Amino acid sequence: MSTTGSYLIKGARVVGADAADLLVENGRITGVGSSLQASGATVLDADGLIALPGMVDLHTHLREPGREDAETVETGTRAAALGGFTAVHAMANSSPVADTAGVVEQVFALGQQAGWAEVRPVGAVTVGLAGERLAELGAMADSRARVRVFSDDGMCVSDPVLMRRALEYVKAFDGVIAQHAQEPRLTEGAQMNEGAVSAVLGMAGWPAVAEESIIARDVLLAQHVDSRLHVCHVSTAGSVEIIRWAKHRGIKVTAEVTPHHLWLTDELVRSYDPVFKVNPPLRTDEDVLALRAGLADGTIDVIGTDHAPHPSEAKECEWAQAAMGMTGLETALSVVQHTMIESGLIGWADFARITSAMPARIGRLAHQGQPLEAGSAANITLVDPAARWTVDPAAMATKGRNSPFAGRELPGRVVATFLNGHPTVLDGKLNTPFADGSAGQAAGQPQAQSREG
Amino acid sequence: MKHLLSTQDLSKADAVRILDTAEEMAAVSDREVKKLPALRGRTVVNLFFEDSTRTRISFEAAAKRLSADVINFAAKGSSVSKGESLKDTAQTLEAMGADAVVIRHWASGAPVRLATSGWIDAAVVNAGDGTHEHPTQALLDAFTLRRTWARTNGTASAGTDLSGMKIAIVGDILHSRVARSDLWLLRTLGAEVTMVAPPTLLPVGIDGWPCTISYDLDEALAKRPDAVMMLRVQAERMNAAFFPSAREYSRLWGFDDRRLAALDDHGLSDTVILHPGPMNRGLEISSAAADSPRSMVLQQVRNGVSVRMAALYLLLSGESRSTARSQADTPDTVPAAAGTAPTEENAS
CATH class of the missing domain: 3.40.50.1370 (Aspartate/ornithine carbamoyltransferase)
Incomplete structure (x- = not known):
């Protein structure tokens, strides 16, 4: 169980550019260049592979504590590692809700114990996600979990005064409010995108304006109090326009899009198969194209998977009864490659920006999202862009079988993932978890490891 | 099948x-x-x-x-x-x-x-x-309409369709499974359909449907429909601001005695009235209309x-x-x- 090994990655195309060797020693990248030599290092032939900075997900549902039947930190971070992620932000809608220092520290510690990816808990904005009073944001920020991202995801902070106060308050510790933009009154009972398809299917609509009106309000609030706003899972063309406008005005807003909203549309709902039920809902072709364009031009900053595993019984039922959400960690890279890179909209350097550098910056993760150069923390994903594979949810590491991409052939395969210089994934399979040398395998003494980075 | x-x-x-x-x-x-x-x-x-x-x-x-x-x-x-x-x-x-x-x-x-x-x-x-x-409701409506249309045209109904028949569907289109099933089937059978409703009770996205939209029942009746299908309106809709009051709904979109008389005034002797039931008498349809010889309500049940x-x-x-x-x-x-x-x- 050596965690201090050194690795020489030979001939990888660094962020899609020319081939080079990467030397990894003691958790850091110590050299990038041609024909590097290192005695004692394990050599990995990366010919034909692309080296990327480890992916960082701003939006992951790990379900623990409370819904361990759907996912655990262990299974969710295994899925993350296999998907090329070295860090995930665990959303706060667990049970109990992550609205106290105690819960976020628990989730943080579970992540360290698991060792498959860095787990950064997201703190709830309001107590119990109830939208009534602020949770102890300062206590979560000061906890060992050092929470910087706060979100009631799944619920919208719809009260404008509460949203204003939250935006103001997190300035004290450089936090960000990640808003689930959904006007609740406009979406009561909503089942799917409101439009031509919902009209025929006879399902209560989730109109685009319910998202756009909250984003418009929030960017103005963020401007007014000069704070940081992050918009979760943007899903409509109108939202992209509002965010573009806000950025032109210099408002500190960032935005995320999910892989599924870059590809799938509400036409799939005609099957009434709840695997396509998600919040915000799948929209139209026009929205998909606007989201892709917004992601390519930087209006949308990051990919967030909104990985939302559910037990099968939550989807084996009527549409209206089914839970909302889709898995995403193990398909994100491939779906983004398909929708954004193979369509010619972006290159691998952009991919690194939207899946690693920007999400790490928004989440204030110091040793994630760094460029692949000497001195950086060795968080690295090796990808075979020429590989093709068919999505089989039963073969995934996540407990969730609710992948909307089941049966589709996708490009790109994660071959290896390095977390702090340790390969959590090798040859496309789970290797061993990262275990901090100073603490030993699951040996406690968390204070020794929690202060780094 | x-x-x-x-x-x-x-x-x-x-x-x-x-x-x-x-x-x-x-x-x-x-x-x-x-x-x-x-x-x-x-x-x-x-x-x-x-x-x-x-x-x-x-x-x-x-x-x-x-x-x-x-x-x-x-x-x-x-x-x-x-x-x-x-x-x-x-x-x-x-x-x-x-x-x-x-x-x-x-x-x-x-x-x-x-x-x-x-x-x-x-x-x-x-x-x-x-x-x-609600496909079997649509089929029984089509069956009833086809018999009416055949009688109007002096033919037997077997083997025929509804080509040229003009049908108005009136009421809560948004929440009606009957309206949807009726529209697809009546169009397949060649009828022309007008949907009449307050704008709040029409679904967003209806523009692509193969029908004419009207907010005005009197105007729709003046266009000489061969059949008028009244839909049930639930009074609870009022509480969700779909319309201001039951009385206003009834005045503007109900098939009341005045509109029953208007059919005669327009000389529409063959025009029939349908309702999938159960009826809210006095709301979307008056008793005089429901019990008139034009009413097909019981034939619909039998069919x-x-x-x-x-x-x-x-x-x-x-x-x-x-x-x-x-x-x-x-x-x-x-x-x-x-x-x-x-x-x-x-x-x-």
Whole structure:
């Protein structure tokens, strides 16, 4: 169980550019260049592979504590590692809700114990996600979990005064409010995108304006109090326009899009198969194209998977009864490659920006999202862009079988993932978890490891 | 035809075949012995997740007149909160030998789910799902309209369609499974449809539908419809701000005595009024209109049994015809021809 090994990655195309060797020693990248030599290092032939900075997900549902039947930190971070992620932000809608220092520290510690990816808990904005009073944001920020991202995801902070106060308050510790933009009154009972398809299917609509009106309000609030706003899972063309406008005005807003909203549309709902039920809902072709364009031009900053595993019984039922959400960690890279890179909209350097550098910056993760150069923390994903594979949810590491991409052939395969210089994934399979040398395998003494980075 | 889930995917040939078969079934219902042995030994389950006595007894009468065994299963309320899932319920019923499941559900798409999920093999008949579709209601409406149209044109109805017929559908289109099923089927049969409603009760996205939209019932009546279909309006809609008050709704979109008289003023002697029931007298339709000679409401109910007999017959005796025939051919049954197809019992 050596965690201090050194690795020489030979001939990888660094962020899609020319081939080079990467030397990894003691958790850091110590050299990038041609024909590097290192005695004692394990050599990995990366010919034909692309080296990327480890992916960082701003939006992951790990379900623990409370819904361990759907996912655990262990299974969710295994899925993350296999998907090329070295860090995930665990959303706060667990049970109990992550609205106290105690819960976020628990989730943080579970992540360290698991060792498959860095787990950064997201703190709830309001107590119990109830939208009534602020949770102890300062206590979560000061906890060992050092929470910087706060979100009631799944619920919208719809009260404008509460949203204003939250935006103001997190300035004290450089936090960000990640808003689930959904006007609740406009979406009561909503089942799917409101439009031509919902009209025929006879399902209560989730109109685009319910998202756009909250984003418009929030960017103005963020401007007014000069704070940081992050918009979760943007899903409509109108939202992209509002965010573009806000950025032109210099408002500190960032935005995320999910892989599924870059590809799938509400036409799939005609099957009434709840695997396509998600919040915000799948929209139209026009929205998909606007989201892709917004992601390519930087209006949308990051990919967030909104990985939302559910037990099968939550989807084996009527549409209206089914839970909302889709898995995403193990398909994100491939779906983004398909929708954004193979369509010619972006290159691998952009991919690194939207899946690693920007999400790490928004989440204030110091040793994630760094460029692949000497001195950086060795968080690295090796990808075979020429590989093709068919999505089989039963073969995934996540407990969730609710992948909307089941049966589709996708490009790109994660071959290896390095977390702090340790390969959590090798040859496309789970290797061993990262275990901090100073603490030993699951040996406690968390204070020794929690202060780094 | 394996299932009957919606009228949107029903071809014109299938629709006419169902209506023509229903004409034959109607002749059976006029006989002293209102029974055919066609589905003897087959089991039809009425699986109702939503109360609807009218639709259930209509299906029950239809299945019994075809000699099928009928099991009624009322799974009231929210099934999941009470425990058993749709999947388990359906598989349980199939394990008891259901050949067809007639499902009524408050959730749009539940019958589609049942038919396509692979949970069961039985034929699925949609008896109304949420605000999606109600195909047998549309078929009985089309059956009623086709007879009206044939009478107006002085022909027999069998084999005909609704080409050239002008039909206004009035009321809560947004929440109406009947309006959706009617529109697709009536268009397939060649009718012209106008949807009349307050803008709040029309779905966003309706612009692509093959119909004319009107907010003005008087204007729609002035365009000389051959039939006016009034939809049930639930007074609760008022509380969700769909319209200001029941009285205002009734004045603007109700088929009241004044509009009944307007049909005469326009010289529309053949124009009929339909309503899927149950009616809110005084809200969307006045008593004078509901009880007038123009009202087709009771014919619709009667025709409902014939149409549902036709649907069950075509679904259950179709691909399994050999099974049905071998049962029907056993010595002490009625002559085989009557047992397998009611063609010889044709009216006229």
